[in-house]
Amino acid sequence: MEFQDVTHRRRMVRTFQDRPIDPSVVERILRTANRGPSAGFTQGYAFLVFEGDQTKDFWDAAFRGSEPFGWAPGLMRAPLVIVPLSSKRAYLERYAEPDKGWTDLDESRWPVPYWHVDAAFASMLILLAAVDEGLGALFFGIFPPENVPALLRTFGVPEEFEPVGAIAVGHPEEDRVRSSAARGRKPLEAVVHRGRW
Numbered sequence: 001m002e003f004q005d006v007t008h009r010r011r012m013v014r015t016f017q018d019r020p021i022d023p024s025v026v027e028r029i030l031r032t033a034n035r036g037p038s039a040g041f042t043q044g045y046a047f048l049v050f051e052g053d054q055t056k057d058f059w060d061a062a063f064r065g066s067e068p069f070g071w072a073p074g075l076m077r078a079p080l081v082i083v084p085l086s087s088k089r090a091y092l093e094r095y096a097e098p099d100k101g102w103t104d105l106d107e108s109r110w111p112v113p114y115w116h117v118d119a120a121f122a123s124m125l126i127l128l129a130a131v132d133e134g135l136g137a138l139f140f141g142i143f144p145p146e147n148v149p150a151l152l153r154t155f156g157v158p159e160e161f162e163p164v165g166a167i168a169v170g171h172p173e174e175d176r177v178r179s180s181a182a183r184g185r186k187p188l189e190a191v192v193h194r195g196r197w
Helices: 003-009 023-033 054-063 088-094 114-132 145-154
Strands: 045-051 080-087 136-140 161-163 166-170
Touching (some): 003 114, 023 080, 045 054, 045 114, 054 080, 080 088, 080 114, 088 114, 114 136, 145 161
Antiparallel strands (some): 045 080, 136 166
C-alpha cells in the first residue's frame, strides 16, 4: 500500500472480528515499530505483546476482570494487544555517556520526556503498520491508573518501564464512524502557522 493511502486510511478501530492474525504479520508489525526514531539512539522502549488467548490475561490484569469498554464491546475480541513501554532511566543513562557530554542523570535537562516521545513514535508505527497489513488498531489508555503497578508486576515488567498506553490490533468488524470521528479533521490552515502564529 502507498504511504499516503496508509495515512489516509488510519483510524481508531474499536470493534474486531474474532479472527487470528498470521504470526508473520505480527512480526512485521513489531519489526516496523522498532524502526522509529530514538533520541541518542537510546531505544529505551519495549513492547509487552499478548496474542490469541493471552489477550484475556492482559484484559484481566489491566482492568481486573471488569469490561470497561461498554462503548466498544468488540474491542476485547482483538487477537493482538501490544503495550508500548518507556524507560526514563535508559535516556538519563544514555545522555550521561561520554559522546553526549552530560556527566549526571539530571532529569531537569530534558524539557520534554523523550522516553515517552520515542514510545509514542513506535506506537504510531504500530498503528500505521496495522493499516498497511489490512488490519485495524486502537490506541487506548490503561484506566484506572492505579491498576498499572499490578499489571506490570503480573507480567514481570522491570520497574524502570512505564506503559504509555496499549494498542489492540485485529481484523475490523465494521466500518462505522464513531461520534468523535464524525467531527471531521481540522483544515490544514487551522493547524499550520507559517513563520509565526
